Amino acid sequence: MTGRERLLDPTGFDEKAADDTLAPRPAGLRGLTIGLLDNTKPNAEVLLTEIAGELQRRYGAGKSLMYTKGYFGTPAEEDMLKRIAKECDLVVTAVGDCGSCSAATVADGILLERAGIPTVSIVSDSFLVSGRAMAEVQGFPGFEFVAVRHPVASLDAEQLRERVRDVLPDVLRILGVES
Amino acid sequence: MSRPEEGGVALDDALARFRDMMASDGYTLSWSVTGEDRVVVRIEAGEDACADCLVPLPVMEQIMSNALEPTPYTLDHIVLPAK
Numbered sequence: 001m002t003g004r005e006r007l008l009d010p011t012g013f014d015e016k017a018a019d020d021t022l023a024p025r026p027a028g029l030r031g032l033t034i035g036l037l038d039n040t041k042p043n044a045e046v047l048l049t050e051i052a053g054e055l056q057r058r059y060g061a062g063k064s065l066m067y068t069k070g071y072f073g074t075p076a077e078e079d080m081l082k083r084i085a086k087e088c089d090l091v092v093t094a095v096g097d098c099g100s101c102s103a104a105t106v107a108d109g110i111l112l113e114r115a116g117i118p119t120v121s122i123v124s125d126s127f128l129v130s131g132r133a134m135a136e137v138q139g140f141p142g143f144e145f146v147a148v149r150h151p152v153a154s155l156d157a158e159q160l161r162e163r164v165r166d167v168l169p170d171v172l173r174i175l176g177v178e179s
Numbered sequence: 180m181s182r183p184e185e186g187g188v189a190l191d192d193a194l195a196r197f198r199d200m201m202a203s204d205g206y207t208l209s210w211s212v213t214g215e216d217r218v219v220v221r222i223e224a225g226e227d228a229c230a231d232c233l234v235p236l237p238v239m240e241q242i243m244s245n246a247l248e249p250t251p252y253t254l255d256h257i258v259l260p261a262k
Binding site for chain 1: 197199200201203204229231232233234235237238239241242245
């Protein structure tokens with residue numbers, strides 16, 4: 001080994017991270033670029049695409065950009081988060097439907113908010129506790145995220161659209177936009 | 180699994196609800212009391228457990244500490260499945 005290896009903290013936490021202030025909210029979604037952070041869990045990409053479509057059709061949001069994490073169980077790598085923050089005006093990240101990935105999905109949301117990007121993390125309601133605990137570990141106990149009815153992985157296209165319709169008001173509320 | 184409570188929420192009631200969450204990923208959750216008021220939580224992997232899905236230890240400690248708040252007990256430590 002030629003040098004120190006960097007270990008990835010599964011909590012995404014470091015001593016600098018204690019800011020519990022949300023990024024500034026947009027006045028509306030018209031023309032804004034939507035970042036979609038796919039954690040590679042089954043149906044995450046479809047769910048995110050459906051949400052982006054709704055935001056574009058109903059609220060005039062701009063283009064969407066899909067980003068795919070390398071591993072669902074830890075927060076996205078710093079380089080990816082920086083790229084998202086540079087290229088997008090808001091982010092939706094999904095789907096936390098297991099213990100580690102629900103925690104990581106919430107951590108991604110917090111890290112992006114700290115980078116100045118309004119972010120909606122989507123976690124299945126079976127893993128709300130895991131998401132909330134991660135928010136506390138991150139020093140952001142009041143961080144709000146969306147709970148989608150469990151399960152997500154086994155749903156067909158119509159069932160996913162129904163889930164999206166269910167959570168859309170919460171997505172808009174967290175983004176600070178009136179539905 | 181736990182001693183009778185003298186006040187606050189019963190230990191079993193406080194922790195049992197997390198069984199379902201852990202079971203969703205194929206894990207079983209159990210606990211025991213050590214000393215006067217300390218709790219050891221044990222997580223074991225079932226045959227179909229998702230190895231990558233286990234909640235990170237700091238998050239699990241936060242979950243269990245929060246769950247124990249309304250009880251007379253505090254978390255001693257968590258035993259995770261052997262890798």
